[in-house]
Structure formats: C-alpha cells, structure tokens
Amino acid sequence: MLDYKQLQTLAAVLEEESFDKAARKLHVTQSAISQRLRQLEEQIGKVLVIRTNPPQATDAGQLLLKHYRQVMLLQVELDQSLTKQAVNNYTQIAIGLNADSLATWFLDAVTPLLERNKILLDLKVEDQDQTHHLLRSGQVAGCISSSNSAMQGCNCIPLGVMPYRCIASPAYIKKYFPSGITKKGFTQAPVAEFSNKDELQNRYLSRFFDLKPNDYPKHRIPSTESFLQLIVQGHACGMVPDQQSEMLIDTGKIVDMTPGRYIAVPLYWHVWGLNSDMYRKLTSALAMTAKQRLDPFNIHQDALN
Numbered sequence: 493m494l495d496y497k498q499l500q501t502l503a504a505v506l507e508e509e510s511f512d513k514a515a516r517k518l519h520v521t522q523s524a525i526s527q528r529l530r531q532l533e534e535q536i537g538k539v540l541v542i543r544t545n546p547p548q549a550t551d552a553g554q555l556l557l558k559h560y561r562q563v564m565l566l567q568v569e570l571d572q573s574l575t576k577q578a579v580n581n582y583t584q585i586a587i588g589l590n591a592d593s594l595a596t597w598f599l600d601a602v603t604p605l606l607e608r609n610k611i612l613l614d615l616k617v618e619d620q621d622q623t624h625h626l627l628r629s630g631q632v633a634g635c636i637s638s639s640n641s642a643m644q645g646c647n648c649i650p651l652g653v654m655p656y657r658c659i660a661s662p663a664y665i666k667k668y669f670p671s672g673i674t675k676k677g678f679t680q681a682p683v684a685e686f687s688n689k690d691e692l693q694n695r696y697l698s699r700f701f702d703l704k705p706n707d708y709p710k711h712r713i714p715s716t717e718s719f720l721q722l723i724v725q726g727h728a729c730g731m732v733p734d735q736q737s738e739m740l741i742d743t744g745k746i747v748d749m750t751p752g753r754y755i756a757v758p759l760y761w762h763v764w765g766l767n768s769d770m771y772r773k774l775t776s777a778l779a780m781t782a783k784q785r786l787d788p789f790n791i792h793q794d795a796l797n
Contacts, residue, residue, distance in 0.1 A: 498532040499560040501525055502540060506557055506631075507614070509546030532556075549629065558630030558764075561586070565633070565768055583770060586614040588626035588635035591686060592654060593759065595716040596735040598636070601781035605773060619689040620757060627762055634763035634774070643762065649779055651759040652786025653796070656692050658753075659737050659746045660729035667726070673749050675701040684711045684722055684730035692731040692755055700753050731755065735785060756795035759786065 504514035505525065515522040533540050540553035549557060565583065589598060594617060605611060616626055623635040628643060642648035665673075668681035678701055683693050693710075697703040711728050713719040716736075723730050724745055740746045761778050763771055789796065 494556075495528075495532065495535075496560070496563070498528045498535075499556060501528040502532060502553065503557055503560050505529065505541060505547050506549050506553070511547070554628075554630040556630075561630065561633060562764060562766055565770065566766065582610045582612045584612040584614055585634075585770070585774065586616065586632040588616045588618055588623035588632040588637075590620035590623065590636060590759075591617050591716045592733050592736065593620075593636050596733065597781055597785040598778075600785070601777050602774070605777055609770070609773075611770075619687065619691070620759065621691060622689050624762070633771070634761060636759055636778075637762055638757055638759060639762075640758065640760050645765050646762050647765050647775075649761040649763075649775060650789065651761055651779065651782035653789055653792045654733040654735060654757045654759060655787060655792060655795070656696070656731040656733050656755045656757060657737065658693070658696055658729055658749045659723060659732050659741070660749050661724060661726040661746055662744070663726040664723075664729060665747065665749065669749075675703060678703055678708050680709070682709045682711055682728045684713055684719055684728035686716075686719060687712065687714050692757075696731055696753075696755050699755075700750060733757075734787070754795060756792040758789065758796060 501514065501518065504517050505511055508514045508517055511522050511525050515525045518525070529541060536552060536556070538552040539550050540556060542548040542550060565585075594615065602613070606613075614632075616623075616632055618626060620636065620638040623632075623637045624639050624641075624643070626632045627635045627637075627646065636651065640648060640650070664681070669677040671677075678697060683697070685693055694705045697708065711722060713722055719730060720732060720736060720740075722728050723732065724740065729749060737746065737748075741748060759782070761775060761782075763775055
C-alpha cells in the first residue's frame with residue numbers, strides 16, 4: 493500500500509525542483525523530505541529521483557508522480573460530490589503548451605474556468621513539438637502538441653491550425669534583400685529563433701530555400717513579446733503565427749516575405765483519460781476557443797501534408 497504522504501513529498505520535490513523548497517512547501521524539515529523519499533524508494537525497490545540540481549525523476553518516479561496527481565484530482569472531485577459543495581482548497585492543474593498559444597488564445601479559453609472554479613494553473617512552456625514528453629513523464633495532466641498520436645490512457649482532441657509565416661520589416665528587407673528574397677540573402681540576414689528547440693525557421697528555410705540550420709545567422713529570443721519586437725524593429729526576420737502578425741501586416745509595420753509560402757502547425761489537446769468533471773470542462777473550454785481563434789484543418793490541407 494502506497495503512503496500518500498511520501499508520494500506528496502515526491503511530487504513536491506519534482507514540482508519545486510529542490511529538496512529545500514519542497515520542505516518549505518510541506519512545512520517540514522529537509523531531513524524529513526529526504527527520509528520520506530528514501531522510505532518510498534525502499535518500498536518500491538527503485539530509485540525515484542536522481543539527486544541532480546534540479547532533481548530529476550526516473551522512469552519509476554514519473555509513473556508515481558502521474559499516479560499521485562491523478563488520485564489527488566479524483567479525491568478533490570469526490571469530496572465535492574460527497575459534500576455537495578466546493579472544497580476550500582485550490583485544485584492545481586499542470587499543462588504543457590507552446591509559447592504562441594499562451595500569448596494568443598489559451599488564457600482567453602481558461603478565463604471562465606478560473607472565474608468559476610478554485611483552480612491554480614501550473615503552465616510549462618515548451619515548443620509544440622516537445623510538449624508530448626511532459627505528458628509522457630507525468631509532469632503535466634494535459635498538453636497542447638503538434639502530434640496527433642494519442643498516448644496510452646490519454647485522449648487526443650484536434651484543436652486547429654496555427655499558420656506561421658516568415659515576416660520582417662520593410663527596412664530589414666531593403667537592407668538584406670535589395671534584389672528580392674533569395675537563398676543567398678538568407679545566408680547573411682539574421683533570423684530570430686525562440687529557443688534551441690524551435691525548428692520552425694529551420695523547416696521553412698529548408699523547405700523553400702534548401703538551407704541547413706547552420707547556413708544562416710540567428711538571434712535567440714526566448715520571449716514571445718520581445719521576439720516580435722525584434723522583428724518589428726528590423727533586426728531579424730522570423731516565423732510568427734497569423735494570430736499575432738495579421739494586425740501588424742495590415743498596418744504595414746511588417747510584411748510577409750514570401751506570400752503563399754508558410755508552415756502550417758496543427759495543434760491537438762492531449763489529456764489524461766480520467767472520469768474527471770474538471771478535465772471535461774477544461775477540454776470543452778479549449779476546444780470552443782480554439783474553434784474561434786485557430787484555423788480549421790481543411791483550409792491548410794496541402795500545407796499540412
């Protein structure tokens with residue numbers, strides 16, 4: 493029989509990424525944290541946490557973390573059903589998503605839930621090609637991903653498409669592409685990327701200009717707002733979704749460098765397949781807002797293939 497106080501300790505260490513912070517969160521000493529975790533590992537017969545900085549869950553640790561989060565969610569909903577009233581404590585929901593969804597439509601989707609329910613969000617931002625591993629490892633209960641491959645025990649719901657176009661300011665194009673948008677021009681023109689996991693500009697330049705990732709200079713800007721600002725100021729070009737760029741294009745501050753050439757990124761909502769009223773509400777809210785704010789799949793069919 494698992495000791496849920498020990499599982500709570502495991503979750504705190506991994507969520508806070510520190511034994512000391514976990515101790516403060518649970519109002520116990522750091523030695524108590526270490527003792528509980530050691531006892532749990534002895535019971536399971538496996539190492540659950542690699543003592544690095546920050547601590548990392550092993551495969552077994554990830555499974556137990558996922559189990560604990562699922563049980564805690566169902567416990568909260570059971571308490572609500574039995575008492576017929578909301579519990580005093582907040583329910584924390586960990587979600588993995590890409591920065592552009594967070595910047596454009598995600599908060600609008602969850603605002604009604606936050607207003608009506610005692611929910612705390614724990615958002616983990618990764619590239620849309622990378623969020624799947626957060627769900628697989630148990631770090632999140634749901635994720636927005638570009639993959640349509642449903643993991644075991646999870647549901648996959650299509651949301652829509654974010655079209656990304658390579659945009660730049662007129663001044664940038666005049667400086668680096670005076671004779672038109674060419675492969676040679678890109679070898680000298682700075683390109684913005686969000687992080688080392690951001691593959692959008694690599695895919696775009698490979699597909700349309702036969703360029704490899706190291707064939708052109710890059711700025712790395714891990715901030716959606718600053719990423720766009722750098723482009724508007726003329727210091728780089730970059731891949732920006734229509735949901736962010738359309739108004740700026742209309743005002744002439746930026747232009748689509750290659751009209752008709754773009755990368756279509758499909759988005760799917762992956763979530764634990766629990767009989768949870770809260771997750772049903774969350775899924776419904778995301779699907780409804782995505783239908784309003786994202787493009788339907790059928791209008792980008794050629795770009796998705």
